[in-house]
Structure formats: structure tokens, C-alpha cells
Amino acid sequence: MTATTVVRITSDLKIQMGEVMLDFSPPEVRTEHPWELYELQRKQKLQRMHDIRAAVQREIKNIPRTQTIALRVNSHVQLETIAIVWTSIQAVSKATLYLDVISTGKAEPIR
Numbered sequence: 442m443t444a445t446t447v448v449r450i451t452s453d454l455k456i457q458m459g460e461v462m463l464d465f466s467p468p469e470v471r472t473e474h475p476w477e478l479y480e481l482q483r484k485q486k487l488q489r490m491h492d493i494r495a496a497v498q499r500e501i502k503n504i505p506r507t508q509t510i511a512l513r514v515n516s517h518v519q520l521e522t523i524a525i526v527w528t529s530i531q532a533v534s535k536a537t538l539y540l541d542v543i544s545t546g547k548a549e550p551i552r
Contacts, residue, residue, distance in 0.1 A: 444507045446536070448497075450514045453522045456493070458500045465489050465496075490525055492510040510536045516544050 449457040456463045467485045472478045501510075510530060514523055527538060 443463070444505075445509045445511050445539075446504055447511050447513055448501075448526065448530070450512060450518050450522065450526060452515065452517070453519050454489075456497065456526060457502045458497070461500055461503070463493075463496050463500065465492055490521075493522070493525050494529045497526055498533050501530055501533055505532075508536055509539060510534065511539045511541050513541045513543055516542055531540045 444450070451457065454465045456465075467482075468483055470478070472481065474504065512523065512526060512530075523540070527540075530536075530538060
């Protein structure tokens with residue numbers, strides 16, 4: 442049986458790679474006008490996507506190499522986050538990737 446590296450995506454803001462927990466929580470910001478907050482949140486989201494990509498590519502190199510990598514993802518994580526992590530790993534690793542969606546045990550509303 443071959444060893445498998447597990448990358449756990451617990452939320453859109455937290456990713457665990459080996460012993461390292463990556464946290465992309467944005468700082469709290471206050472603005473006077475709602476449109477300023479909207480624009481700031483949009484910019485933060487774009488920056489967060491870039492930060493996730495860079496951090497995942499950096500950290501995957503520090504994890505012992507295995508032939509397979511399993512992405513364990515909580516069911517409430519957005520597909521966009523999963524795609525960023527998946528493609529970031531593919532860019533620097535030749536391992537076979539598997540997706541394992543974990544139920545949180547709570548009924549999730551359909552949106």
C-alpha cells in the first residue's frame with residue numbers, strides 16, 4: 442500500500458497541509474459607505490485566491506512526496522476554493538489527486 446498525503450480543506454479560509462495550518466481570514470475593516478465595503482471585500486477575495494495559490498504551491502513542496510494526494514474537503518467549502526487548491530497542487534506535483542468530500546453532519550440548505 443502506498444502512502445497518501447492528506448490535504449484537508451476545512452473551510453474557504455483554512456487549509457491544513459501536513460503539520461501546517463494555512464489561515465486566510467481577512468482582517469476586520471470598517472468603512473463609512475456600503476459600496477466601499479463591497480469593493481474592499483471584492484479586492485480581498487481576489488487577493489485571497491492569489492494567496493491560497495501561492496501558499497499551497499509553497500507548502501506542498503515541504504511535504505514528503507507521495508504518489509497520491511487526497512483532498513479531504515468539508516461539504517460547505519466552495520467549489521472555487523477546491524479548484525484553486527487542486528490546480529495549485531497539480532502545478533507543482535506529479536502525484537495522483539483524489540477528492541474526498543466529508544459531510545459536516547448538518548443538513549445544508551440548497552441555494
